[in-house]
Amino acid sequence: MIRFEPRSNPGPFLTYGVPVIAAGIAILLAAIPLALANAPIIKAYGLMISGAFGSVFSISEMLTRATPLILTGLAAAIAFRAKLWNIGAEGQLYMGAMAAVAVGAGVIDGPSWVMIPVVMIAGALAGALMLIGPTLMKTRLGVDEVVTTLLLNFIVLLFVQMMLEGALKDPMSMGWPQSEPIIDSAVFPPLLERMRVHLGLVIALMCAIALAIFVKRTVWGFEIRAVGENAAAAKFSGISVTKTMILVAALSGGLAGLAGVSEVAGTRGYLATDLSPGYGYAGIVVAMLARLSPIGVIASALFVASVFVGADSMSRAIGVSSYLADLIVAMALLCVLIGGFLTRFKVHFERKSAG
């Protein structure tokens, strides 16, 4: 018979060590599909590591990939903290990107120190509004936000497609459904010469630190934690659950919107329907790996990004499908969930007496 006994107070090793060990186990488990694909396992691992960390270029690529993941990871982390199940970061990301293009592709002009904040604010606002709607429907009418935010992703993507075929279409694109490029002064400058890693990374890191302080040290963070952990008690104590939820929605949607801005202004330069390979959804995994800790999101986004970039480069070299990356990330998530369970409970194996 297996018995689970809750631990009263998990120590720092369990809190911080378990996710790292879980990630390591997930990478080791990747040997199984590699072996099934008849790939040289040691070489494959080597290629993955060098693909993610082997050169300044590969590190820059990894960091470029990590940038939107940090932002969508934060979006999921803050929402899940308040038990607002925002599955719509993908849609919020596209709305943010579209807003950035709408104001940043030549409608207004100005120096960088004006234009960069302008596109950021526009994108964050658009993302925030995308989530405030479903949140109001949840608090006022009891509509399940998992359904509304998830389905809005598809609506937004179709809407973006429509706009790219119409109002936002670049006349110079030779028929490709893409927007006009944003003007140079709104572009996020690269952090290293001739590399893709850009200002967005700095912004994402600052967001993570700011969010950590916000959650831990401010009145609003206090209220978000209270509502998330026990909404009934929060309500009884006089905290407005609706207002807190709307604040969380604005933060979460805004961060996801910023991810879209960062991709448009930092990586791509214009909006197209393939802007995000699912960063919104991957953000959920990032947040779960980080156990919803804003600082942890940085680490887990770097992990997920390096797995993706490393597996990409490995698959090019030895012809194993890069879906392996998804597999590793998924296994890491499972390992962390199991690890999290083991952190909270002690497991006792008991031999049941016969009878």
Added chain:
Amino acid sequence: MSSAAHTSPKTSQDLLLSLAGITKKFGPLIANDAIDLTVHRGEIVALLGENGAGKTTLMNILFGHYIADEGTVSVANQNGELELLEPGAPQAALDAGIGMVHQHFTLAENLTGLDNIILGTEPIFRLRRDRTKARAKLNDLMARSGLSVDLDQPVHKLTVGEKQRVEILKALYRDARLLVLDEPTAVLTPQEAESMFATLRKLAASGLSVIIIAHKLAEVLAVSHRIAVLRGGKKVGEMTTSDADHRSIAELMVGHEVPVSRRTARAPGNPVISLIDVTIDRGDSRRSLHGVNITAHEGEILGIAGVSGNGQAALAQLIAGLDKPDFGTVEIFGKKITKFDAHQFAQNGIARIPEDRHHDGMVGSMTVAENIAIEDVRSPEYQKLGFLDFDAIRKRAEHAITDYDVRCPGPDAPARLLSGGNIQKLILARVLEKSPKLILANQPSRGLDVGAQSEVHRRLLEARQAGAAVILISEDLDELLTISDQIAVIHAGHITSSMATETIDRSELGLMMAGQKKHAHADTTKNAGETA
């Protein structure tokens, strides 16, 4: 009550159950320390003790849920000879005729009483259901014991008292020779409890043995033959009920003298809160109030007596600022309240003690300090420009922990580590520290042990002495009669006008709680004529 009940048959041949030297350790904690307990045939034994005294552990060992580290459990077989019971085997305990009635019923609400009783006794694979034999056996049981229930009603249509009868029948149907009842009166009106005790006495007279786990002393004195008291895992006393008195048992349980909560005379002052013709209609009687008129004055404890689920929740929600009346007005210090908002209520000197302290009273993963400050984090005392002042929050918590004797590892420990009594102290510290003018205490001592209960009462009386008005919603008549100045009865969303506690007759109160009698004391109340 009946003096005949106190004479118990006691010869060694009559021994039914013998627990000998039971010891059970959980790590460093000794939950049971060499406990001996015997039960004779036809005897009612009361097992008394505070929370954590080891009652539940002992019963779990009896039922085979735990295996004792030392000691043995023996049950008499059909020939009256004691036989060792196999440890750690619940089925063996059932086969030996040990039946349990839990405090929280284990009935399937959508099945009938009959289905619930038979459930688990029939083979899973069978061609047809033969209920005639079961029904005949149950009819016979009901006739002999006086436990009458309509067995064809789905359980959710039964009253709490009837559900309990189904639970007892379920145990008897399985040929229980020893019935263990865990806090059986917690959910009953005094009349229901009285009739349950009458049944138990009848069953005991016909040879059934009973163990009652209880903390309400008066009831135990009325029904049991013998009392065993546990404290800190040890059996600290055992006596025949006829030799016992209320105070000595209480002291045995707590281990020191129990301060008696007593009101000192105090003239009530001005009205603090008045509900005038308040109606809240939420469709179901648990959450509705109908034309309620009550007033609580300064320096007065207004008790609201009633069986759970009669509108107490609606009243509490209203006074806590979580709901607003559909009709009627609420006045606080003569001013009509237009905005019902929990935050404002708390800030304006209304102390609110929630009914479910785990669910509504604290955020388990947040710290003790944060839970104490939770109502006030927006006030400038605890934040600057939105940033929390953790020093101020911790300082307040440290004061509260000492002043209210909250047992916890420290202000930074997560609140979920606290026991029920300490959570209640935490809540008292949160709301009473601000010298409130009005206190809503909803079941403030439910589930607490004697020591914590008397602490809650002392604090409420202290606040009353300082001039606060207290609205005390409770199902515990002893509590109400001890500390209230005025008592009103709530039934099906109606509240009678209040009566001075001194003029109240206990059994009449019970009838009013059951809705059988409407407020006979209209002439003795000061709010005469307000309510019909």
